[in-house]
Amino acid sequence: MNKKVVIIGGGYGGLRAIEHLAMRADIDVTLIDKHHYHYLQTEAYGYIAGRFDLHDVVIDLQDWCSGFKKKVAFVNESALCVDFESQKVKICSGEIAYDYLIIATGAKTNFFSFIEGLREHSFGVKNLHRAHNFRVEFENLIYKKLQNEDDAQEINLAIGGAGLSGVEVAAEMANVVAVYKKTLGSRVNSIKIHLIDASKTILPGMSDFLIKSTHKRLESLGVNILTDAFIQKMDDTTIYFKNANPLQYHFMIFTGGIKASEFNETIDTQKNKISQFIPNEMLNIGGKKNVFAIGDCVEIRDAEQNILPPTAQTAERSAEYVADSIHKKIDKQPLKPFDAKVLGVFIALGGRWASGELFGFIKVKGYSAYLLKKAITYAYYIGLRLRINTGYKNRIKNP
Structure with missing residues (x-):
């Protein structure tokens, strides 16, 4: 019988985990998200300034999931809580059972309460x-x-x-x-x-x-x-x-700070001052070896215990690690602790200008940095669009 993996949250981490998990025939994935779209937050700067349009920053999750040919189911509801003993996620319309659970609920803007108004x-x-x-x-x-x-x-x-x-x-x-x-x-x-x-x-x-x-x-x-x-x-x-x-x-x-989403408050486990989960070295939470947390909803550290920045890159690296860990658990292989570095940073700085670093020693700025950032973003975006096109055609064939 196929293993059931449930992922809560369709952000950068959730989608990357699905890509790696859906490759196996013995895994079925269910994605739960209260929104019907994936929001490319890294492109928000261009959207609010009017340089990008809505279709540049959102992706339809139903069509994207349909692109995996029934390997991935999408549930457009809010996850209410998790029953770790029965291994079920409670949603508004019922419950969804899991063998492995990945929490990728992201974060929200932390409007500091000590700043009045x-x-x-x-x-x-x-x-x-x-x-x-x-x-x-x-x-x-x-x-x-x-x-x-x-x-x-x-x-x-x-x-x-x-x-x-x-x-x-x-x-x-x-x-x-x-x-x-x-x-x-x-x-x-x-x-x-x-x-x-x-x-x-x-x-x-x-x-x-x-x-x-x-x-x-x-x-x-x-x-x-x-x-x-x-x-x-x-x-x-x-x-x-x-x-x-x-x-x-x-x-x-x-944009002065973030705080983990409200869903974190439904789980009684160790958290930091901004409500992010504090996991073990395998990114497990709640003392459960089959429950993982990735992305902005969790405080992620590297092997030297340095906190990694809450970026799309960190979310994706943690997602890849957790997907690989689930593969290894199914195959009864030993796991290694999570360890990832920030490979590079690119900052869009208006028009065709950017500044960036790769691997800590390659430094670029200006138009060349803009082209590198654009290439990275385009590769991610076109991958999502191709999957959506496949999913849209699948839904038309199988209404």
């Missing part, structure tokens, strides 16, 4: 709905400039958090504004982009090369970089700092 007055990029709302607001702002409305009024757009997502959003928005200057002229000069972070530098924790090259690019785009800036509170018009003058703003995107 932050959640009420800012947008996040982890959620497609919030990203879409900001895109609409940004496009309306450009439209008003086109109509010559409030032509002289200064428009301040704020990005809270100067990590990877924050700098990409700031750069892309600033580049879009620069492009519009070619057609709208001085009308858009009053649109200012402000990148805010409490750290002493942008991209905290990254290499000097990435920090310096990114900083220089942002300055060339006219981004106002505010580091060592602690946001105290905000209302619908003003951001107040602990150590600087207030900033009048129109829109605010917050």
